[in-house]
Amino acid sequence: MDGSLNVSGEGFFQTLVSQSSFAFQVLSRTGRISYGNPAAQILLGYDSAGLSGIKFLSLVHPDDRRIAWSATAGNKNPDGFTEIRLLHTSGHWIWVRGTASLSGESTDSGSIFLNYQDITDLKNSSAILAEQHEQLQIRAAELAESNTELERFAFMSSHDLQEPLRMVTGFLTLLKKKYSDKLDADAQQYIGFAVEGAERMRSLIAHLLEYSRLGKNKDDLNLVDLNIVCLEATALFREQIEISGAEIEAGHLPVVKGKKTQLQQVFQNLISNALKYRSADPPKIKISCSEVNSQWRFEFRDNGIGIDPQFHERIFQIFQRLHSKSQYSGTGIGLAICKKIIEQHGGRIWVESAPEKGSAFIFTMTKA
Numbered sequence: 001m002d003g004s005l006n007v008s009g010e011g012f013f014q015t016l017v018s019q020s021s022f023a024f025q026v027l028s029r030t031g032r033i034s035y036g037n038p039a040a041q042i043l044l045g046y047d048s049a050g051l052s053g054i055k056f057l058s059l060v061h062p063d064d065r066r067i068a069w070s071a072t073a074g075n076k077n078p079d080g081f082t083e084i085r086l087l088h089t090s091g092h093w094i095w096v097r098g099t100a101s102l103s104g105e106s107t108d109s110g111s112i113f114l115n116y117q118d119i120t121d122l123k124n125s126s127a128i129l130a131e132q133h134e135q136l137q138i139r140a141a142e143l144a145e146s147n148t149e150l151e152r153f154a155f156m157s158s159h160d161l162q163e164p165l166r167m168v169t170g171f172l173t174l175l176k177k178k179y180s181d182k183l184d185a186d187a188q189q190y191i192g193f194a195v196e197g198a199e200r201m202r203s204l205i206a207h208l209l210e211y212s213r214l215g216k217n218k219d220d221l222n223l224v225d226l227n228i229v230c231l232e233a234t235a236l237f238r239e240q241i242e243i244s245g246a247e248i249e250a251g252h253l254p255v256v257k258g259k260k261t262q263l264q265q266v267f268q269n270l271i272s273n274a275l276k277y278r279s280a281d282p283p284k285i286k287i288s289c290s291e292v293n294s295q296w297r298f299e300f301r302d303n304g305i306g307i308d309p310q311f312h313e314r315i316f317q318i319f320q321r322l323h324s325k326s327q328y329s330g331t332g333i334g335l336a337i338c339k340k341i342i343e344q345h346g347g348r349i350w351v352e353s354a355p356e357k358g359s360a361f362i363f364t365m366t367k368a
């Protein structure tokens with residue numbers, strides 16, 4: 001044996017075709033099936049003689065006849081393959097993908113050779129995927145709609161609540177002013193509590209309004225130099241920095257495309273928190289930026305009280321606080337505002353921290 005393979009004999013090709021898992025068929029120029037290999041018979045549910053003489057187009061789904069006819073006439077698709085549905089003897093349709101080629105020059109003599117394979121499973125799974133994709137898109141649109149609805153509700157209610165609240169505060173103040181000499185100490189204290197409560201409510205409503213307005217802000221995006229934003233934000237806390245002996249170290253920051261006032265708010269909130277949630281040591285705040293996966297990654301690191309990992313998600317929700325207002329002042333909106341602003345700028349914000357180990361607030365932004 002010399003190891004070479006004789007591929008020229010007719011027997012070789014017959015064996016090849018009859019054993020192939022691809023369906024092979026030969027059609028006469030009038031389109032009748034003159035030969036179908038075992039794979040073609042099995043695929044369409046026929047026995048060995050059953051396919052002969054059948055008009056191929058009669059097996060093709062009515063909607064696919066035009067492309068099947070065109071392919072068997074020698075008109076190739078750009079990628080050379082054609083996808084059509086063929087009728088199985090049990091009455092269901094099978095998706096096949098294959099090619100047709102013509103033998104001989106004359107249109108009347110010669111044959112048409114078809115070879116194809118079953119792609120029904122592939123088609124079904126891509127149909128399922130397409131349906132799931134469509135469902136997801138519908139769901140996303142519904143969520144966006146309900147989100148807008150909620151924001152509109154938050155805006156309207158916080159806006160409308162301001163007026164009655166102003167009345168409550170106004171009349172309480174009047175009551176205190178006019179009747180304080182007629183009221184005993186208890187009554188005076190109750191009025192004090194009521195005024196305090198109303199004041200807190202005013203602050204919550206104002207913050208809610210500010211939060212819901214963020215989505216409505218249609219300011220244009222501009223190039224914003226964050227070195228300036230950082231300097232301006234730091235300047236706001238000059239007094240606090242001096243009193244606490246805080247050190248703020250800022251590395252070189254980039255110019256980004258964004259809304260300046262909103263980015264200022266993010267810097268202010270993060271610096272303010274780093275100063276507020278300090279440990280016994282003087283606050284040390286390090287602001288830096290690096291490039292990761294073609295995005296900017298900003299880090300605000302402090303040496304403060306730190307945050308237990310179980311609260312890392314919660315602190316970004318609106319009005320969620322980990323301390324009472326007697327421990328630390330605040331309403332719990334600062335980080336929710338930061339999150340909304342960063343997400344509107346196409347980024348993400350999170351915290352890395354542990355109790356007594358300081359915190360690092362990290363956010364990303366796309367490069368300008």
Ligand code: ADP
Nearest residue numbers: 273274277306315321322330331332333334335
């Ligand atoms: P507020 O400061 O008004 O409570 P925030 O939304 O800014 O609202 O913060 C939410 C909570 O996250 C805070 O109550 C605090 O418990 C925690 N937190 C925020 N920043 C820090 C920080 N730098 N170090 C430790 N805890 C922090």
